[in-house]
Amino acid sequence: MLIPWQPFLEPFENLEKFLGNVNKTMPVGISLAIDIYEKGNNLIIETPLAGIDPDKVEISIENDILTMQGKMEKKSEVEEKNYYRKEISTGSFYRQIPLPKPVIGDKASAAYENGVLKVSVPKAPEKKSKKIEVKVIKAKK
Numbered sequence: 687m688l689i690p691w692q693p694f695l696e697p698f699e700n701l702e703k704f705l706g707n708v709n710k711t712m713p714v715g716i717s718l719a720i721d722i723y724e725k726g727n728n729l730i731i732e733t734p735l736a737g738i739d740p741d742k743v744e745i746s747i748e749n750d751i752l753t754m755q756g757k758m759e760k761k762s763e764v765e766e767k768n769y770y771r772k773e774i775s776t777g778s779f780y781r782q783i784p785l786p787k788p789v790i791g792d793k794a795s796a797a798y799e800n801g802v803l804k805v806s807v808p809k810a811p812e813k814k815s816k817k818i819e820v821k822v823i824k825a826k827k
Contacts, residue, residue: 716758716775716776716777716778716779717779718733718734718735718754718779718781719733719734720732720733720781720783721733722783722785722786724787724809725806727808727809728806728807728808728809729785729786729787729789729806729807729809730804730805730806731752731783731785731804731805731807732802732803732804732805733754733802733803734801734802734803735756735798735801735802735803736801737758737774737801738756738757738758739756739759740798740803742756742757742759743755743756743798743803744756745794745796745803745805746791747785747789747791747794747807748791750784750785750787750788750789750791751782751783751784751785752782752783752785752805752807753780753781753782753783754779754780754781754783754803755778755779755780755781756778756779757777757778757779758775758776758777758778758779759776785807787809787810788809788810788812789807789808789809789810790807790808790809790810791807793807793808794806794807794808
């Protein structure tokens with residue numbers, strides 16, 4: 687089978703090799719806006735989830751990457767409606783967020799209040815670097 691030559695696509699053939707797997711950190715489906723800040727010894731991640739059932743949201747942390755996924759159910763639409771504009775998104779979302787500091791993911795907690803999901807994760811203690819002495823070895827003559 688012959689594969690047609692597509693000269694316009696050639697420059698992009700190896701793009702993923704250079705960029706890595708970009709999809710892991712890019713939002714999928716509904717785009718979630720997030721804020722990340724420090725409060726005391728915790729990292730706080732906030733995202734508005736208005737219209738999304740918090741029971742249908744899954745949150746996990748692995749290797750200092752927060753993963754949020756879920757689904758916004760479609761409300762029943764009345765067929766007689768003549769929409770002039772329909773901007774309310776429905777569907778799934780999946781987002782991975784690399785956290786800016788090491789965390790203790792097993793101790794994370796989440797709360798949903800007034801349409802905002804707030805995840806609190808304790809920061810891991812900073813690892814102290816160890817100074818390594820360099821021994822000078824004189825060459826034998």
